[in-house]
Amino acid sequence: MKKLLKMVMLGVAVTMSAQAMAAGDINAGKQKAAVCAACHGTDGNSLSDAFPKLAGQNAGYLEKQLANFKSGERQNALMAPMVANLSEQDMADLAAYFASKKMAPGAVSEDLVEAGEKIFRAGNKETGVPACMACHGPNGNGVPAAKWPKLSSQYSTYVEAQLHAFAKGERANDPNGMMRDVASKMSEAEIKAVSAYVFGLK
Template sequence: MKKLTALCILLASQTVLASEPATRPVGDAEAGKGKTMVCMACHGTDGNGAIAEYPRIAGQHPQYIASQLKDFKSGARHNALMSPMAAALSEQDMLDLAAFYASQKMALTPAADELAEQGRDIYRAGVKDKGVPACIGCHGPNGNGNGAALYPRIGGQSAAYLEKQLQDYKSGARAGDSQELLKLMMKQIAAKLSAEEMKAVAAYTSGLR
């Protein structure tokens, strides 16, 4: 628990620094719309896709979308579908796509009632006897995350996708991401969660507004 607490403090300090004003390149949402043809099969026309195992990227922070595309292109994060797609993208392409999808509205679905209560407790308070910190600390009360710090929006995300990411952090299958501290923290958290706890917190988070 002490190690995870230290990581939380360090990540929080990075959040403050990341939130300071800075000149960053930005994308053009209209230009991005014209570059979405290859994305539609998995993510739909507006980033809400119909396949639960694929992430909803509508309304996601543009900084986070762009960072993940860069990681897929560089090999810091690997996915059999996304890595080849990102390989052909320029930095401006990534920024434009990120701007377009960020401008779209996420289609929200109700949380699974039978799991929501257990998931709510984990999200808000963690699992004290396992040393698992609360998800709310980084992702906020509504799951909106923090774009400047590259904490993704997870509220309203597909429960199936969230559960799979926790499983992949635990197994090591999600071994990439350029955000090393965040990856390390998520890996340590997921390692302590049971399959039932992952399913519950994913179900609750998917219903956050």
């Protein structure tokens, strides 16, 4: 519990000390988002679970991810060329636009509800996995001020892939290694269950 509290406090401190980003313009973002539609859908609700839903995601988180893709802090062969020429204002506009849309609801398999809810709400004390809701909120809506993402209704396939990437260290743009630490302690069954569970959260 102390370690989790320390991680949360460090994350908030990093956020509060970060430079304020440019304010995004939703209308400008809508125009710029046309190129994103092929993978993420016109309103940020991608039609394929290979691509994350961006609709309704916290603007600060989206802006951070775009900046991380551009800097190379977050590696992705598809996203790198897409963000290469984006300015800070472009990123802010895109983030504002997608944040303004509503994420389409998902559903969870009944056989994974109980196991997924247990990890999400209570974690696993034996292995040191903290409750996901400690950082992502009781309904999975994230913490905008800390740029921690909304997980509710996000495709389970995408969430699972990100947890695996964190666990393997392939994704390393998490503040203070928080997600790498958490994911590395999760079993395959826990990853599948919690990924399925958040897809059904509204």
